[in-house]
Amino acid sequence: MPEDNHPLPVVPQLLDNHAESFLAMARRLEDLGYERLNWNLGCPAPMVTHKGRGAAMLAKPDDICALLDAVLPRLVCRLSLKTRLGMRDRQEILALLPCLNGYPLEELIIHPRLGVQMFNGQPDLGGFAEVLAASHHPVVYNGDIVHLDDFQRLAARFPRVSGWMIGRGAVARPALAEEIVAGKPMTESPARLAAYHDELFAAYAEKLSGPGHLLGKMKQFWLYFIASFPGREKLVKTIVRAHRLDRYQEAVRAVFDQGGG
Ligand SMILES: Cc1cc2nc3c(=O)[nH]c(=O)nc-3n(C[C@H](O)[C@H](O)[C@H](O)COP(=O)(O)O)c2cc1C
Secondary structure (H helix, E strand, O other), X not given: OXXXXXXXXXXXXXXXXXXXXXXXXXXXXXXXXXOEEEEEEXXXXXXXXXXXXXXXXXXXXXXXXXXXXXXXXXXXXXXXEEEEEEOOOOHHHHHHHHHHOOOOXXXXXXXXXXXXXXXXXXXXXXXXXXHHHHOOOOEEEEOOXXXXXXXXXXXXXXXXXXXXXXXXXXXXXXXHHHHHHHOOOOOOOHHHHHHHHHHHHHHHHXXXXXXXXXXXXXXXXXXXXXXXXXXXXXXXXXXXXXXXXXXXXXXXXXXXXXXXX
C-alpha cells in the first residue's frame, strides 16, 4: 500500500502473461495512485517460467508484443520492462528489440544473464552492450554490483546507461549507495549494520508467525550480509547453523562484536 512505502518512491511490478488480468491489476494500482508500473520479463524461477511467465516469455516475442498492443493504449501509468537477455539465448532480446523500440516504454532494465543461468556465471557484458546500442529506450543496468569498483568499472564502460539498479549488493552492504554517491570506498560500520539487522529482525518478528519463520527469514539475509564480513565467513556460518532463536541471536552478537569490513 502506498502509505507503507513513504518516503520511498515505489514502482509496483506485474508478473503476468494475459492482457486482461494485467490490465485489471494495473487499474487497481492506478486507483491507489501509482503512476509507474514495471512488467517482469526476467524472473527465472521454475514456478514462474513453467507457467510461461517471466523470462519464459522472452522465447515468445510475438506474445510480448501482443500484450503490449492490448495493454499500452489502455494504461494510464507509464510502463517499464525488467528483463534478461533471453531464456536460453541472447539472440532472444536482440530479436525482440525492434518491436520494443516501437512502443512508448519508460525504460528497459536489463539483467544481462539468461533465464536458464538463474544467478550462475558472470553477467554477459558483451550482450548488454548490444542491447544498449540497439535500444531506443533508456536502458538501466542491473547485476552483480556489490562494491564501488564494480560500479565504477561498469559506469566507465557504459556511459550511455540511464540508471543503475542494485539488488543483492544493497542488501549485503547498505553503505554501497553512499560509496557510489561519494565516489570513495567506505568501511561498513558494524554498529550501523547491527542496527540495520535489528530493525529487520523487529519488523519481521511483528509480521511473521512463530520463531521458525523468523529464523528462516533472517538466515536468508545472512547469505547476503556475509559480503560485509570478509575473512569472517566461518563465524557467519555459525549463524546459518543456529536452530533456535536464542542461539541465532547469540551468534549474531558475536559476529557484530568482531566487526564488519
Ligand atoms: C531472492 C531474490 C528475489 C528476486 N525477486 C525479484 C522480483 O520479484 N522481481 C524482479 O524484477 N527481480 C527479482 N530478483 C532479481 C533482482 O531484481 C536482480 O535482477 C538480480 O538479483 C540481479 O541484480 P543484483 O546482482 O544487483 O542482485 C530477485 C532476486 C533475488 C536474489
